Amino acid sequence: xxxxxxxxxxPKATDAQKLELLSKVKCFIFDCDGVIWLGDKVIDGVPxxxxxxxSMGKKCFFVTNNSTKSRAGYMSKFxxxxxxxxxxxxxxxxxxxxxYLESINFKKKVYVIGEVGIQEELDMKGIRHLGGPGDADxxxxxxxxxxxxxxxxxxxxxxxxxxxxxxxxxQYATLCIRENPGCxxxxxxxxxxxxxxxxxxxxxxxxxxxAIVGSTKRExxxxxxxxxxxxxxxxxxxxxxxxxxxxVGDRLDTDIMFGKNGGLTTSLVLSGVTTEEVLNHxxxxxxxxxxxxxxxxxxxxxxxxxxxx
Amino acid sequence: xxxxxxxxxxPKATDAQKLELLSKVKCFIFDCDGVIWLGDKVIDGVPxxxxxxxSMGKKCFFVTNNSTKSRAGYMSKFxxxxxxxxxxxxxxxxxxxxxYLESINFKKKVYVIGEVGIQEELDMKGIRHLGGPGDADxxxxxxxxxxxxxxxxxxxxxxxxxxxxxxxxxQYATLCIRENPGCxxxxxxxxxxxxxxxxxxxxxxxxxxxAIVGSTKRExxxxxxxxxxxxxxxxxxxxxxxxxxxxVGDRLDTDIMFGKNGGLTTSLVLSGVTTEEVLNHxxxxxxxxxxxxxxxxxxxxxxxxxxxx
Numbered sequence: 001x002x003x004x005x006x007x008x009x010x011p012k013a014t015d016a017q018k019l020e021l022l023s024k025v026k027c028f029i030f031d032c033d034g035v036i037w038l039g040d041k042v043i044d045g046v047p048x049x050x051x052x053x054x055s056m057g058k059k060c061f062f063v064t065n066n067s068t069k070s071r072a073g074y075m076s077k078f079x080x081x082x083x084x085x086x087x088x089x090x091x092x093x094x095x096x097x098x099x100y101l102e103s104i105n106f107k108k109k110v111y112v113i114g115e116v117g118i119q120e121e122l123d124m125k126g127i128r129h130l131g132g133p134g135d136a137d138x139x140x141x142x143x144x145x146x147x148x149x150x151x152x153x154x155x156x157x158x159x160x161x162x163x164x165x166x167x168x169x170x171q172y173a174t175l176c177i178r179e180n181p182g183c184x185x186x187x188x189x190x191x192x193x194x195x196x197x198x199x200x201x202x203x204x205x206x207x208x209x210x211a212i213v214g215s216t217k218r219e220x221x222x223x224x225x226x227x228x229x230x231x232x233x234x235x236x237x238x239x240x241x242x243x244x245x246x247x248v249g250d251r252l253d254t255d256i257m258f259g260k261n262g263g264l265t266t267s268l269v270l271s272g273v274t275t276e277e278v279l280n281h282x283x284x285x286x287x288x289x290x291x292x293x294x295x296x297x298x299x300x301x302x303x304x305x306x307x308x309x
Numbered sequence: 310x311x312x313x314x315x316x317x318x319x320p321k322a323t324d325a326q327k328l329e330l331l332s333k334v335k336c337f338i339f340d341c342d343g344v345i346w347l348g349d350k351v352i353d354g355v356p357x358x359x360x361x362x363x364s365m366g367k368k369c370f371f372v373t374n375n376s377t378k379s380r381a382g383y384m385s386k387f388x389x390x391x392x393x394x395x396x397x398x399x400x401x402x403x404x405x406x407x408x409y410l411e412s413i414n415f416k417k418k419v420y421v422i423g424e425v426g427i428q429e430e431l432d433m434k435g436i437r438h439l440g441g442p443g444d445a446d447x448x449x450x451x452x453x454x455x456x457x458x459x460x461x462x463x464x465x466x467x468x469x470x471x472x473x474x475x476x477x478x479x480q481y482a483t484l485c486i487r488e489n490p491g492c493x494x495x496x497x498x499x500x501x502x503x504x505x506x507x508x509x510x511x512x513x514x515x516x517x518x519x520a521i522v523g524s525t526k527r528e529x530x531x532x533x534x535x536x537x538x539x540x541x542x543x544x545x546x547x548x549x550x551x552x553x554x555x556x557v558g559d560r561l562d563t564d565i566m567f568g569k570n571g572g573l574t575t576s577l578v579l580s581g582v583t584t585e586e587v588l589n590h591x592x593x594x595x596x597x598x599x600x601x602x603x604x605x606x607x608x609x610x611x612x613x614x615x616x617x618x
């Protein structure tokens with residue numbers, strides 16, 4: 001017997017619901033691609049929407065799993081698109097790694113697989129580090145009796161996307177994790193693919209992390225999306241309850257799921273990869289609290305919201 | 310209440326059991342390190358034992374997960390140790406990869422992550438390939454609009470140990486697996502570490518395979534130990550039942566488990582990493598059919614065995 005499931009329709013937020021969202025939520029966490037911009041173009045109305053939220057006293061964070069740049073480095077991307085944000089509003093996975101180590105009062109050295117973004121964030125926290133771009137051209141000869149020294153003071157290996165990944169780095173990280181007692185294994189994220197260029201999808205940090213999992217048989221602590229650390233770090237620093245924070249994203253299975261897992265309020269925008277058809281499909285089990293055609297749809301209640309605020 | 314488990318003792322094979330082993334088994338599969346040699350020294354009596362087995366008409370295979378050399382290339386290692394073996398007796402994981410592709414009548418191209426051993430074995434089977442050492446120095450610039458072409462005729466990616474692993478190879482393999490319909494993902498093995506030099510353990514092919522798992526979210530077909538392909542390939546080529554084949558190894562959790570999973574007769578030798586204490590420990594659940602102090606202990610029944618044969 002074929003079961004025909006009734007079609008459903010999850011409505012877009014009404015003006016009353018938008019006002020409810022703006023009243024309840026004190027902090028917005030934005031996924032960027034598909035929400036703030038599409039490719040290299042800001043979505044129309046986003047700058048005005050961000051201005052409105054800030055003038056209402058809302059905190060804004062822009063989240064990216066890209067670890068190749070620091071928060072400061074990522075600002076140039078925002079500014080080149082005409083978006084005026086501060087470094088403190090950017091929550092890159094490179095920053096998450098440094099913030100995580102700070103949160104546990106880490107005092108040893110870090111071995112870095114990754115690019116300059118991680119190094120810069122560690123420097124900002126005063127955490128000593130080695131590896132990273134400096135090991136890009138190192139080679140292992142594997143001649144008879146070859147022995148690779150490693151620093152016994154390394155207490156954490158941080159693995160982020162690294163276009164110069166090589167066997168030297170893999171072996172160095174493996175030695176630290178296997179041989180230094182208590183050495184941690186931290187991943188900025190495990191994304192399978194990443195959009196390094198608009199032309200195609202590129203193997204992501206899932207590859208660098210997978211290489212170290214494969215030689216250590218250890219699972220990493222992930223600090224970027226979809227881990228809980230970032231949410232705990234934001235809610236603790238602001239003194240907010242989870243549902244006073246809203247995750248805004250264009251992907252059900254990552255952004256919205258991530259928000260729901262953390263007990264956050266969630267808003268799906270239809271300006272990115274998720275269509276209404278996918279949202280309303282009977283197979284979809286991830287239902288956001290609010291649905292907006294695009295982030296700037298909040299501007300329809302701007303006047304009422306500003307009065308209420 | 311503390312439960313005290315009675316100690317047990319798994320006895321070493323008696324002469325009668327050795328004769329039973331030599332009567333029943335037609336083919337021996339040897340792990341090498343700890344069985345045939347220790348480091349760079351052949352275990353005393355091994356050459357005479359191999360002579361005895363061959364003169365009784367037994368087939369011998371020497372198994373290694375090392376994929377960096379072909380069977381022909383691996384012969385020099387045996388010969389340098391004074392062991393006279395033929396290329397056909399060596400079962401390297403590089404050969405396993407080529408034999409697997411031949412067994413499924415593969416006609417497309419292979420993209421190789423790995424070293425010359427895999428290339429040589431593919432050449433022996435007439436299988437077209439690209440990648441491997443030729444891509445060792447390739448770099449990805451990731452400038453705006455960068456797009457990496459890949460060959461749509463690639464129908465399998467074979468991943469073996471590669472000291473020149475780089476992002477170019479990772480991305481090329483990822484594109485083939487994700488974008489070429491039906492493209493297979495084959496791993497020579499997933500060993501976490503390998504003994505490339507005697508001085509320390511080195512990150513093994515688990516790293517190269519983990520990198521591709523991480524970007525493709527696909528699990529590989531493994532053709533080396535502890536997969537079943539090698540055993541099926543050997544038993545099919547010789548027309549033997551599994552229990553007529555004996556796996557001889559020094560590791561309970563790899564060699565002996567591997568043999569038992571395939572229904573083989575199993576012999577543990579105590580000349581490698583496994584001690585009697587570990588074998589007899591109550592926590593050990595892997596019980597071999599026969600236990601020998603070392604392979605050459607079979608020589609104690611040489612005269613009786615030769616008469617019976």
